[in-house]
Amino acid sequence: MTEMLKSSYKTLEYEKVIEKLSEHTVSKLGREKIRKIKPSSKKDVIIEKLEETEDVALLIRLSGGIPLAQFEDIRPHLKRVRVQGMLNGKEIAEIGRMLKTLREIKTFFEKREEEAIPLKQLYSKVNELQTFTKLERKIFSIVNESGYVMDDASAKLKGLRDGIKQTEGQARQKLESIVKGSQSRFLTDSLITMRNDRYVIPVKAENRSTFGGVVHDQSSTGQTLFIEPQSVVDLNNRLRQYQVEAKYEVNRILQELTIEIEPFREDLKEHLHLLIDLDVIQAKGRFAKTIEAVKPRVSSENHVELYQARHPLLLEDEVVANDIIIGGEYKTMIVTGPNTGGKTVALKTLGLLQLMGQSGLFIPAEEGSTMGIFNNVYADIGDEQSIEQSLSTFSSHLTTIVNILKQMDDKSLVLLDELGAGTDPQEGAALAIALLDAIAQHGSYVMITSHYPELKAYGYNRPETINASMEFDVDTLSPTYRLLIGIPGRSNAFEIAKRLGLDSMVIDSAKQLMSGESQSVDQMIEDLESKRREAETGAKKVSEELKDASRIHKELKTEYDAYKDEKERLLKKAEKEANNYLNKKKEEADAIIDDLRKKQLEGRMNEPLKEHEFIDAQTRLSHLKVEEENLKKNKVLKKQKQEKSLKVGSSVEVQSFGQRGTVIEKADDKHWVVQMGMLKMKLPESDLVQVKQEKEPERRVSVRRSSSAGVSTEIDVRGERVEEAVNKVDQYLDQALLANYPKVTIIHGMGTGAVRKGVHAYLKKHSQVKNYSDAPANQGGNGATIVTFK
Template identity: 45%
Template sequence: MNDKILKTLEFDKIIAEMEAYASSSLGVNKVKALKPSANFEEVVKRQEETDEAANVLRLKGHAPLSGIFDIKPHIKRAQIGGVLNAVELVQTASTIHASRMMKNFIDDLLENEVDIPVLEKKATSMADLSPLERQIKHAVDENGDVLDSASDMLRNIRQSRRRNESRIREKLESLIRSRNAQKMLSDAIVTIRNDRYVIPVKQEYRSHYNGIVHDQSSSGQTLFIEPQAVVELNNELKELQMKEKQEIDRILAELSAEVALGSEELLIIVHIMAELDFIFAKARYGKVMKGSSPKINQDGVIRLNKARHPLLPIDEVVANDVILGTDFSTIVITGPNTGGKTIALKTVGLCTLMGQAGLHIPAMEDSEIAVFKEVFADIGDEQSIEQSLSTFSSHMVNIVDILQKVDHESLVLFDELGSGTDPQEGAALAISILDDVYQRGARMIATTHYPELKAYGYNRPGVTNASVEFDIETLRPTYKLLIGVPGRSNAFEISRRLGLSDSVITHAKSMIDSESNEVEQMIASLEESRRKAERDYEEAQENLENTEKLQKDLQQQLIEFNERKEELYEKAKEKAAKLIEKAKTEAEEVMKELRQLRFDNGAQVKEHKLIEARRRLDTALPKQEKGIAKAVNNKQKRMYKPGDEVKVTTFGQKGHLVENIGGQDWQVQIGIMKMKVNEKDLEFIKSEQKKETKPLATIKGRDYHVSLELDLRGERYEAALAKVEKYIDDALLANYPRVSIIHGKGTGALRTGVTEYLKQHRSVKRIRLGETGEGGSGVTIVEFK
């Protein structure tokens, strides 16, 4: 894709913003070089990289990427025998250290079973050069100074130098403290000229201090003299300084040779760390932008959910749904200027380019983009003064170039197609261009304000109309894209709102032909139908989500019930076995006593003794629990009727009887679900009580399903607390004994706010953090009174 298209769709601005999220010059250079790819496998690979980095940032919040330097020039110079300076060696050691920290970081993620195959492969490609890092750090400090510990010889030389400097200072200080020093010296200090220690002597007392003159002041009144008494010591110091430099050069040369030996591994480390910095820069930018990973296809299908223009403020931009390449391959957006048509056009193009570049796109989850071989765009006023071209001519030059290259693997974006010339001719030309691109099989979105193109989508299969919504009440565009509804003129409504008299408006309407009026009325009807369909869809979606949550909760409760049932069944069997065993033992005792009585008294056994023995046999039999018997009798005798509140024993859930569907089978309403249940699985609670009916939209009774958990992750602080307050009320209405609030770990601010609110709630009995199997400190468990 050429640079002109990238600039037209403002992809270059995306790159400029993303540079700030790279941690090194290596990462910045890779960001600057980023271009969309037209290769499907390459795009999928890029998205996988970004997904893994985004997952790591979600789990850890950061990645250790500080201390990376572009040391490729240092490595190449070491390879040809050059000597690196201390700063270059420090940068080399720092880059090695950064690679080691990154390897340890990724190893830790792998130990925690985080699935990051791409990052794992890159980390394992980097060699461990810790010995070279330690060797450099042992010899050079972070400021680039060679340490005394670099070698024993260097330590000895520096010790001798310090002793020599001390002796020189002692001699010179004795001179400046002498009785005549205040008179003969310009200042009582010891200074350095030409790397030799000197004192400042007044010109007239030069002969008093026998020695070498190294410098003089600008006025010539002060001479900087090296006294003869320290000349020899200064010579020794100079010699020690030369030896020190020679030893430092030897140490640096030795370390440079070590760098040369590990040059191949170092170049791999630099390459991998640059890639990792670049990958995490993409992920950081996507996180700040609140983007998501799109699905990738080769079928020319674009499906964007709540897509936003990434260069506009998140809290101001209007998100739109866009579908292209399924039932239709062309969208024609009509409507007045300043309505948001161009923004919608650029959003689609920019999301496509970002996705093909491996970036997350500013849209909700489950969005989808296609990989196009080329993206073409004719957007904005490209009037060329240099070429003496008008706006229309400039656009036409660009369109001609597009028509020469477009094919079925292209995405084409036209803004205000056919504008800048006679309306009738411009509309005809726009229709002809749209037909040409459509017949080539390209995916296309075009904007126009020509009314003739409103009928374009109705006359051609595979083409649909769209418009941007306009609020007549506020006289402002809403920037909401309406696919399937052509734009209509709002001139009469706007004029009436602004105070134009009805007579003028009526006269104006009379001059418009009936067909145009019918078209406008049809469009208005379509807009209303669209809004109603959207409301119905949102309501159906909410009901579907509630149903899925209820199903999930019921399944969980059924699993828990079955587990509990098995446990109770085993306990009951054990208890019954013990009772039977006890009864047998008691019966044996009774029989034994009867035999003994018969033996002792012959056949003469008194009646009261037989009655007592019979009573003991009766008491030896296990007795049925009264409550159970009562419940069974109630169940057998109960005549159910619609409206009765019952408990479905197989699920442990309460509900209401709707109707008898034959024999002992009833339709039972549990929350928003209806199911068939046999009477043997029902337990009566109470009959329906007649009460004043209220609109369903204003109350939430037992039929309203409330989830057992509230997920606050990603919510803002104030919005989260508002949701908690509403959720606690709903949970109390649903008679839940306990619920879970998921707030995540993060900084702990949201958890603290939730905890403080719950502590003050009069219906909360106890709160605690979740255990290991419940989500740990990212979940708060709430028990009600």
């Protein structure tokens, strides 16, 4: 990178943005790599980096981000492994923690892939990531995450450390008996301390010989001696021996573990670089969330369209968002307006956001913004003098511009603040125009700020050049910091003077002193501003309508997508429920058929099934059928039904029984009473299909008729033999059940009691009889039986 580019990046505060970005990393290595990030001019690289940022931004929104724990630089450890050196516990633990992070990241992306989260770059980036589960398990079976070699690392180490604990306990116990016993008067303090890794007690100098042993240290005054009493010398010696042996054992264990790490040395180095890359990518995503940035589109033709662009280093309540558009129809933009109106901020915003985008960073702008691809971005902003070279402001600026002219090309973006300032206004304006022509000959893109009125006319007349200005509110006498493209700025001096109370005669005199050309330019600007306000009002209305239409379209699309998803879900659910329902009904039908077969085989091979059992089975089978809702609502069927509406005397087919009958009366809106031979039943209208009238043959019945021509509620079997009486009762009960009678009376007389006994025995076995009992005395007493159905 040239010195000119370094100076431009510093001027545009690119380094400050990079420093802000580095604060979002979890590792020192990540921060170091971010500080080396430079903008790229290759489209495929830019798109790849932006898609990486887009991927991690999605993961942050859905899952909180990649589970990237803090990791250390293990490269020095791996170098020592290469030369067969021994790693300490802390260094091995750092490798173990990195392996754990790799495993968690691998698991994280596998789950995201199962959830079908769409990522454009990160799946392929972590595709080659390996997990070193066996090595990780081995490391953490030896050391904990802080690097301490655990007691269970080997049986020998456990024995030695148990010995250390036991010996320490014995030594302290002996010393505590001294410091808390009668001999404590010989001590300067009742405490146990350590000197040279041995337990000692503080003894007054005059009592040196009281405890014997070894003097290890003394106080600065010489009044206190730190003595190892003779009674604990052996214990301290044994403790020291245990400690030395334990240290050798720890070193042996760590050496063996280091040897096991060696075969993975190169793989670990590669995976460390992958973790650094992920740290940098995640930092970009978190930074984008912090500054509310979006992914820009990329234009190879350098059509830059930044909508509601904001400077990322300004506070939210300080910054005014602006649309900045350059390229396409015009390559040169001349921004004029009052001082402190925001011209320099607009200039820096364009350059800085372009550098951010080319570095793979999201930019603080609205969705749909487009960035270009420039080989270089040059900037000369500010009025600092070059003290070292004894140059004035003008000379310093001109020196920088000369260097820019030497290095720029047709894919350079040049940003110049107050071009031509610092010298005579006429000469400065002429020089500024000449410099703009020179830049245009190179085909570069340029945005400048200026106060010279001559540049307003230049921007109006030159091809691929446009005027712009920073809006000034004459009513409040303050800038709004809004960039107005297509409208040059004007001084507003007369309006300001008038509002501040200057005499109108003085203002009129000043206007007469102005050249006609200047007045016509101001008149042109005023007219342009008026048209701009009208266009802005119309554009705002259209924009709001478009926004509403887009919102409605988005809502409709969301609802339609939800409807399709719900429709598919309900179809699948209905198919599943239908299959379950059919299986259930098939099982019920099979059970009914099996029940019939069972009855046929239960000692009744020569006796046919009774009519009521067939009817019962047929009824249960008919109940398995459920009329489909769509058939009920079918308009054609409804029409046909209306054309053939039922009435008393209609001949119908009862679908549930497969029998024909005649409608004898209407029970209610949905039910009819149908006579089927000798049976009369109340049936739903949906179960009846009208057929051509057929003459029913008359049939005789052996039971008495009631006045309503239905089945009688009683039967008389007096005088019958037992077998004949039971058969008649059997047939009668079937008819009574079909007539939906709740109870009936059987008259069997008293006689010998044989018929009564036979009838009761039959009723006891009947599946549809709830209970039976003798009739009351006034209705026949023991000569009749009242039967109640279930």
